[in-house]
Amino acid sequence: MTVAPDPVRPVLPSASDLVHAARGLPVSRTPVWFMRQAGRSLPEYRALRAGTAMLEACQDPDLVTEITLQPVRRHGVDAAILFSDIVLPLVVAGIDIEIKPGIGPVIADPVRSVADVDALPPLDPERLAFLQTAVRQLVAELGATPLIGFAGAPFTLATYLIEGGPSKEHARTKAFMYAEPAAWGRLLDRLAVSAATFLRAQVDAGASAVQLFDSWAGVLSAADYAERVLPHSRAVFDGLGSGRVGEDSVPRIHFGVGTGELLPLIGDAGADVVGVDWRVPLDEAARRVGPTRSLQGNLDPAVLLADRATVDREVRRVVEQGRAARGHIFNLGHGVLPDTDPGVLTHVADLVHELSAR
Numbered sequence: 001m002t003v004a005p006d007p008v009r010p011v012l013p014s015a016s017d018l019v020h021a022a023r024g025l026p027v028s029r030t031p032v033w034f035m036r037q038a039g040r041s042l043p044e045y046r047a048l049r050a051g052t053a054m055l056e057a058c059q060d061p062d063l064v065t066e067i068t069l070q071p072v073r074r075h076g077v078d079a080a081i082l083f084s085d086i087v088l089p090l091v092v093a094g095i096d097i098e099i100k101p102g103i104g105p106v107i108a109d110p111v112r113s114v115a116d117v118d119a120l121p122p123l124d125p126e127r128l129a130f131l132q133t134a135v136r137q138l139v140a141e142l143g144a145t146p147l148i149g150f151a152g153a154p155f156t157l158a159t160y161l162i163e164g165g166p167s168k169e170h171a172r173t174k175a176f177m178y179a180e181p182a183a184w185g186r187l188l189d190r191l192a193v194s195a196a197t198f199l200r201a202q203v204d205a206g207a208s209a210v211q212l213f214d215s216w217a218g219v220l221s222a223a224d225y226a227e228r229v230l231p232h233s234r235a236v237f238d239g240l241g242s243g244r245v246g247e248d249s250v251p252r253i254h255f256g257v258g259t260g261e262l263l264p265l266i267g268d269a270g271a272d273v274v275g276v277d278w279r280v281p282l283d284e285a286a287r288r289v290g291p292t293r294s295l296q297g298n299l300d301p302a303v304l305l306a307d308r309a310t311v312d313r314e315v316r317r318v319v320e321q322g323r324a325a326r327g328h329i330f331n332l333g334h335g336v337l338p339d340t341d342p343g344v345l346t347h348v349a350d351l352v353h354e355l356s357a358r
C-alpha cells in the first residue's frame, strides 16, 4: 500500500510546507510531525517488529520502509522520519552495541581511555547501501511528502560510548572531556565524520531534510558547549556539504533537550531550524535564536496523556507562540512516549492543520 497522493498538495517535497517552513518561506499551513512517530505507540509497529531486534530491523530496507510509512499513513503528518537509530553508524562501523528494550543502547566495551578513542573503527560509506536502498524506496512511495534523514550529534554519541549506556548525569563523559581534552577532540572529530557520512548517504539517496539529534547537550554549560562541542557539530553540517549536485542544500534541523541556555549556539552550529523542548515557550525561543532561523517544537509529550481539553489548549498555545518564529514546524518537545494513544497524535496533527490553515 502506498501513501495516497493528495491533489491539493505540492508534487515535490522541496516545495512542501515542511521545507518552506524550515527556510522561512510562506506555507499553506503549519507543518507537523512527531519525534518518535514510528515506534511503540503504534500497534502495527509492534506487530511488524515482533521477533526482530531493533538494530537488525534498522538494517532491513523493506522493514525500514514499512515502519517509516506507518505513521505517515495513520496521522497524515507532513514528514516521514527514517526509521533508524543514532547508534546505527557505530554499529555499521563494527562497534558492539545492542539496543535493549526499555533501556536503550548498551555498549559492550565502553570508551574509557585515550587508546580506546584511537582504536575506534571508521565508518565505511560503502556499508551504507542498505540505508540508501531504504531511502530510495521511501522517496518513491512518499511522493510530495518529505523524508527527514537524521544522525546523532558527536556529543550525544560520545555519552553512549563513554558511559556504556544511557545515563542521567553523564559524569564520566564530562570527566573525560575535562581530563583528556585532546583525546576528547579526536573522539568528537571522528564522530562528526561518521555522522556527516551517515547524513550524506541519506541526502544523496533523496532525503529532503536532515535532523541532527544532540539530545543530551543540555547537560553542558554554554561555555563548555561553545568551546568543546559546537565546533564538532558544525563540522557535521560542514561535512554534509551543499547537498545534491546542482541543488540547494537540504534544510538542517538541530535539536537537543534542556537546551534553553544553548539555543543561540545550537543555531550557530549551522542549523536552518532549531528544535526546542517544552521548557522555553516558542516566542521566547524565537527571541533567543533570532530572525534568521526557524523553530521546531514544542508540545510537552506528557500533555498527550492528559484529557482532550488540555491537549487542545496546549496545541493552540504552541501554534500561537510559534507565530513569533521566522518559520514553525510543529512537533513535540521530545519523542512520543510509548503509552501515547495514537488517536491523540492523529487528532493533534489535524488540529494543528486546522488552526493554521491560511
Ligand code: CP3
Binding pocket: 034, 035, 036, 037, 038, 039, 040, 049, 054, 081, 082, 083, 084, 085, 086, 087, 099, 100, 101, 102, 103, 104, 105, 150, 166, 213, 215, 335
Ligand atoms: O520515529 C522516529 O523518530 C524515527 C526513529 C528513531 C529511533 N531512534 C527509533 C527507536 C529516532 C529519530 C531515534 C533517535 C534516537 N535514538 C535518539 C535521539 C532522539 C531522542 O529521543 O532524544 C536517541 C537518544 C536514541 C538512542 C535510543 N534508542 C534510546 C534512548 C532508545 C529508547 C530505549 C527505549 O526502549 O525506551 C532507543 C531505542 C529506539 N530507537 C526505539 C525506537 C523505535 C525503541 C526500540 C523498540 O521498539 O524496541
